[in-house]
Amino acid sequence: MQRISWDQYFMSQSHLLALRSTCQRLMVGATIVRDKRIIAGGYNGSVSGGIHCIDDGCYVIDGHCVRTVHAEINALLQCAKFGVATENAEIYVTHFPCLHCCKSIIQSGIKAVYYAKDYKNHPYAIELFRDAGVSVEKVELEKDTIDLQPNN
Numbered sequence: 026m027q028r029i030s031w032d033q034y035f036m037s038q039s040h041l042l043a044l045r046s047t048c049q050r051l052m053v054g055a056t057i058v059r060d061k062r063i064i065a066g067g068y069n070g071s072v073s074g075g076i077h078c079i080d081d082g083c084y085v086i087d088g089h090c091v092r093t094v095h096a097e098i099n100a101l102l103q104c105a106k107f108g109v110a111t112e113n114a115e116i117y118v119t120h121f122p123c124l125h126c127c128k129s130i131i132q133s134g135i136k137a138v139y140y141a142k143d144y145k146n147h148p149y150a151i152e153l154f155r156d157a158g159v160s161v162e163k164v165e166l167e168k169d170t171i172d173l174q175p176n177n
Contacts, residue, residue: 031061032164035117036141039096040166042068043119047077048093051120051144055096057104057135059114067099097126101133111135117164120144124153131157139164 029037035056042054047070057065071077071092078084084092094102097118104111112134121140122130127150130138137160154161 032117032139033166035063035115036119036139036164036166038063038066039117039119040141042066042096044068046070046096047079048083048090049078050083050090050093053096054119055100056117057100057111057114058117059111064109064111064114065100065103067096067101067103069093069096069099095123095126097122098129101129104133115139121146122150123147124150127153130154131159136160137162141165 035058038056039054042056043052044054045068046052046054051069053069055067056063072094076092078090078092083090097116100116101111103109114133114135115137116130116135117139119140120142121144122138123145124147127147131153136158138154139162141164143163151161
């Protein structure tokens, strides 16, 4: 078996994190990496100690589940909570980041976004990433790697 690339390794970690998601609508995982080392991970779910969508259903307003904290935000908040710098880091996400996560990623100083699946790729998010000089690249897992991709 051939050794997987760094991108495939970190993306696999994000798919593994997505399996912890408590959102019924979309399972998302995010891994923040600096200097080829994982510094944080997150998945989408309710606030700590709160009611989970898998237990009580999604709380949807205007087509969005407002109960869920996105995976990217959870990973960034983990860095903030433990005092870990994100300047010049990279983030690996199972799905293209939403507009709000895009802005948070830019503000955190992350220099590259790697994602596995397109998901409502907002044109303004693409523009913001470009204007901020944040590299964005789609990364696919090889067929012979472990299948950790959730069914959504």
